[in-house]
Amino acid sequence: MSTIADNISLVSSRIHAATLAANRAENSVQLLAVSKTKPAQALREAHAAGLRDFGENYLQEALGKQLELADLPLIWHFIGPIQSNKTRAIAEHFDWVHSVDRLKIAQRLSEQRPADLPPLNICIQVNVSGEASKSGCTPADLPALANAISALPRLKLRGLMAIPEPTEDRAAQDAAFAAVQNLQASLNLPLDTLSMGMSHDLESAIAQGATCVRIGTALFGARDYDRP
């Protein structure tokens, strides 16, 4: 059986190869380990093997792991859908939020970000797959949302996040990720993060400019959604 450390080296090699193939600078793509449904021990192993950034989708589950892993200097990213009543805990306990798709949520995160913490890093989730996905702002709504979020005092808008419709067709993957990159470029804001690419499509995402790939299955194995 492969260990998490083995999986990390395999994924790191894939990222490295894709970065070189795209003529991009080495280390220009960050590996965000998506640890939803996985026990704290798995994150501890991943940290021992060199990872520091972890993405979680479910608030209560994430807060539990943060307590268990409080002895480690981890960077926490919230990447799941956000309900209004969860914004305070997210603002208090995370370093990044990748899944902001409406202004009301951003305003609450800004108001609730504790004064003794640095501004909360934000990516706007954009929906480039139309009706195939319910989450994410529409490309039409993106410019106004990005400008409004940039003006919020306790947030730092870093870039865009997308989860295109899953497909094994490389041309379709490339088209979706290129659309995200073009949207980012069209904003004319000083953004440095494109959060896109998962276990099955990280090569395409990196070819289209991803700076952060969010990888779960390829690091930790398949998820069992029956777990709480």
Ligand SMILES: *Cc1c(COP(=O)(O)O)cnc(C)c1O
């Ligand atoms: C679960 C999840 C991932 C990881 O997906 P894998 O296919 O397991 O790599 C990435 N991003 C988001 C937003 C997720 O919810």
